[in-house]
Amino acid sequence: MRSQLDQGLGRLLHAMEKPAGRSLYVALAVLVVAAAALFLVFGGRGAPGDASPEAGFARDMATHHAQAVAMSFTIRDKSESGEIKNLAFDIINTQANQRGMFLGWLEQWELTQSTDLRPMRWMSGGHGHTQVSASASAETMPGMASAQELAELEKLTGVEAEVLFLQLMIRHHQGGVEMAEGLLKLSDRTEVVRMARKIVDGQQAEIVLMTDLLARRGASLSS
Structure with a gap:
């Protein structure tokens, strides 16, 4: 999951280097980063172990x-x-x-x-x-x-x-x-x-x- 997020961010950052549509990509990048943060904080916790x-x-x-x-x-x-x-x-x-x-x-x-x-x-x-x-x-x-x-x-x-x-x-x-x-x-x-x-x-x-x-x-x- 983290590697997929990294790849997505990489593509967005590459696209942001082009002048056209830069503001749109910036907004999308912010959303992706926020979603990644939420996943890592709330959804990324593993299940408790058997002896937990x-x-x-x-x-x-x-x-x-x-x-x-x-x-x-x-x-x-x-x-x-x-x-x-x-x-x-x-x-x-x-x-x-x-x-x-x-x-x-x-x-x-x-x-x-x-x-x-x-x-x-x-x-x-x-x-x-x-x-x-x-x-x-x-x-x-x-x-x-x-x-x-x-x-x-x-x-x-x-x-x-x-x-x-x-x-x-x-x-x-x-x-x-x-x-x-x-x-x-x-x-x-x-x-x-x-x-x-x-x-x-x-x-x-x-x-x-x-x-x-x-x-x-x-x-x-x-x-």
Whole structure:
């Protein structure tokens, strides 16, 4: 692409040496130079690599969001509270849409959705491939609920189910905020940074709401 731009500029500069039509060629040359600059600034950035913070964030956050959506579906079908149902609906819609964007980025970057990199390796600054150890799983991501906690949520009903959902989701959101803030320290890629900031702002607001909902049920995060 750069060689083509160079050749085009060369032809224009050669033509500019002729008196006739010089002003037209000058104008065209300016436009070509401006287009080249815009390409190099905005369109010339390569896609993130497989071990990049952006790719790791997209993969891990897609998994993280998937669990939040699943828990929200569970409580939506169990709770009689309009507030809880509305909260669950908002989480389902927001995080399902964001998850679609993460997976879309990976496809756009020509990267796989799964990898042999250990979850959260990107956040510690590691950039090499490492086989996933036997102890590494999605639960190693901050805030993720364990299989036992998810099974308990499935069993409970009524207020008890609402309390456990809120406790798990507050912790889950805190982990999501931690991951998004970690990305902000490692990346300057516009679309990824914008998404990370949106996650931080949105999930912190929902943490405040869920903490209030817990208090109204006579519970706290640690109970």
